[in-house]
Amino acid sequence: MRKARFQYRHNSALNVIFLLLIGVSFVVAMFLAHRLTEKYVENEFELRKIDVLEETLKPYTEFFQNRVPEISFYQGYLDSSSAIKYVDTVFRKYPFVKKIEFYDTEVSNHRVAGAFRINHFSMAPQAIYDYTRSPTADSIVYNKRKPNSSGSFWNMDEFNNMAAKFSLYVQSIEEGKPLQSADFISIFYHVTHNRITFMNIPREEDMHTYKDLMLKEQEKSPVFQQDIVSFILDPEKLNIRNTHRELYQYIHITPIVYESLNTDPDLLNTELPLTGAFADYKLHFSSSRNHIIREIYHRLVPVALAIVMIYTVLLFIAYLIYRNLNINKKMYSLQYDFINNLTHEFKTPVSVIKIAGNNIKSAKELSDRERFHYGKILDEEADKLNDLMNKLLSFTQIENQSIHIKKERINIPQFIQNLVDSYQIKLPDFKIEYSTRGVTTFRTDPVLLSSIFQNLMDNANKYSLPGQKSLNILVFTEKGNIVFKFRDRGIGIPGNETENVFKKFYRIQSQYNQQGSVGLGLAFCKELINLMNGTISVKSKVGEGSEFTVVLPFEL
Template sequence: MQTQKNLYRKNFSLITAFLVLISVSLVIAVIISYNLTAKYVENEFASKKIEVLDQTTKPYNDFFQLKIPEITSYQGFLDSTSAANYSTTVFKSYPFVRKVLFYDMQIGNPASKLSLTHNKGISVKAIYEYKLKHNKVQGLKNMAWANGEDFREMALKLSNFISVADTTRLPTQDDIFRTFYNVTPDKISYLNIPRREDIRIYKSLLKNGDIKAFYKQNMMTFLLDAHQLKVKNTHPELYQQVTIQPVVYDPLDVEGGRKVTEAALTGAFSNYKLYFVSTKEHLDHEIDRRFLPIGAIVLLIYFFLVLISWLIYRNLNINLKVFKLQYDFINNFTHEFKTPVSVIKIAGSNLKGDAELSERQRRHYGKILDEEADKLNDLMNKLLSFTQLENKSITVKREEINLQQFVKGYIDTFKIKYPDFNLTYNIENISKFYSDPVLLGSIFQNLMENAYKYSHPGKKELFINIKPEKRNIVFSFTDKGIGMARYEQGDVFKKFYRIENKYNQNGSVGLGLAFCKELVNFMDGEISVTSKVNEGSTFVVTLPLEN
């Protein structure tokens, strides 16, 4: 069997190599996927800050694009009371606005003493200051702001716009932003946008100083505090801490292992930035969290491949065992046929030879031919019966069996066949049994043959015990033979399986006990064995007891 062993080793080596390959692939896949996950988290740390910036500055953008332009809807007719109400809504919705200045402006002649020195047509009638104190809006008329830089810049922008404005079309968004907005760090000034007919009137007023008329304009300056912006950290898994810092903020004592990034604020908050900080442990935790499902999938694939490897190995192992059993069966069965055929061939040659044979020789050769023919017939019957059992092509013919006569008949036959075979039996509390005597006889014959065959010379003993047990009848066959190892006891009932020992080198094809098991199963019973090496074996057959 050297060929099969080499083949087995070869297949085992291939499976081992495959397991090593997928194990190495698992390690490589885990390392690569972890590094890619770490790189992905690092890239997100650098890119997701834009989302945090957008969410944090969203109130400011709403204030700039939606709330401030509401001033235009008053068409210059804001007064101190309505300006206070408007400021109240601003403070309530936008906490980063700390103060509002309202300029009650007028355009016309003659100019008041508050008019700009270079343009006497634009002046300030009154200035009010609004701020939130104890959750209430306080208004204060404060003329100290009259000559402020904010008013002069906005008045100059308005004057220039009026002088060059094309009243045949609406101003563009760019014109509006350049003229009616003034955005500086921590401050936004806004002037209400006049209608086209108002712009035509303003042109006339500023060109012709003799016209005695006045038109109202409103201007508001919003003083902002960037630190009152509410930071909305939409990615706490990436950013452990997000703060608002001055643009020039750049600490030199950053602790080792911390990762930082920043995003500049825009508009009136251009002097500030969002400062993002995370520790290495925080990011490592996020990497591990994201890597966990990936690692689980990799491990699942690995275990799936290992399972496939194990199934392949098991199938190869089973196939090789079956091949070995069939190979042994063919060898042994061929030998079993070859021996009787050779003996028959020799006896036949002697019978047909030219030499005359005595009556004693003729009877001797006849006996040999008869015995060898019986051996061949027994082998063929056993194979045929086995096939019929597997195909369920025979039926159980139940008859009343007198157990005493049945057992004694087989014992007497074996004592004649094997004079050195010590056979004893015991029948407890039962005398009759309904079953197929032929099938039951085959079980007895095979188990008794085995007991004799696998016993040491001088210790060929068998004790048969029969007893009822609940609704069953139990047949025990106990010998003092060579026994068998525990690991072989589950295989002895398999087809073609033979225990390798000196008693089993020839004359067995591994069908006897398999045939018994098939018979017992066919009769709705069970068969088992307990054995110890060099102490003996006990085969127990349990059949249903039916009356």
């Protein structure tokens, strides 16, 4: 009769669909990561130029806010020698300052030739000093300009602009109204193309004195000192600080009206105007597309690694699910075989008992021979049922740790001989031989050891062909352990199955495995041996037989 094949829901299509979804989503995730990184880098290319501008103009800002107003510390009494020291520190620290003009200015109500005059108020330079860098860049070229015969200087536009702004402010001064911070730049600074001109800020009482000079007719007043310094700047000398070299390959300072003639489509360009005295110039940024692509991939690497890690975890989870499904499938198969075999093992003795019982019940009288025959059948079949139930019960007790080892000293030859005698009475064609080397007594639980022997002896008989039913038992000690070797001439076990034979409910599927086993014998042995702190192993060759080795701690 052909054995019914167990049914189990297969999930191959679901697994394939899941893997396809994982693969497609991985490709989509990498594509989106690349596109988003590309857009991010392009946006950074447009936005980060502000950082470069701020860093590049930082020396100019520091110069404008801190060094230029230092002139006010002299309160108009900056002389040529002090000016040289001041100019020297400026030239050394700020290479973009090309030239400095110092106007040693006098304020009074005197009529002075060439002076800037409003009402009675006069402003005129006593002398003009020009300071430039020497060709060797380690000294200063100094030039002093004096008024000509008419009392005027050439190129007085910058001075006149400052004088006009200051005069208008003096004329509008109100009592009790202090100078606002916003007024400082508009009055005392004059920022034009590549030039910053600054006049030292007078004290408040000096301001009111200047207003009186301007609006009231007085006798000749004292001469008041004012300092005006004009800084001529060179934008080409600004130190470009490329704080984002990964984005900008080339940065140049160009005139604001400059238009790049490079029409290379692989060259990305952007620009940003400078501020202050450099407002006529701009920073021109350019990078090749390959340079940007390298930066895109540089930033994409950690994102890609994160995506790979996420999908690796997903695949590992998928593998665990697949492995659990396979384990469930095997467990379902084992459960299916176990129920079939257990049912068969129970039905066979029950059927035999029922038949024997019916024969006894239907017989009018039984001879001694028939009564002995039926009694033997009932006894043997009851033993089979009892043995099966005992194995199942013992497994439950082992798993619940309710079995306790009761150690006794046993005589090993006598113990084995008793088992051999009982088997040869039941199975006269089963040949059993044993030998012991250097060991006669052993302290252990005789009931548990007897169960181990009986299961291994049953296996040797059950899985041996007729005419080859034999078993050789060898006992010896080794390294503080007692070793039991059971060598048979049975059908053998395939090499890939040797690790599985000790699993519960596992049965090797072969043409010889028709012995009604439920797959509990060797598993039961292994559990008992583990309980006794021992080990069991097997060596086998198909068609030649198997050798089971049991190693237990040796106690005298």
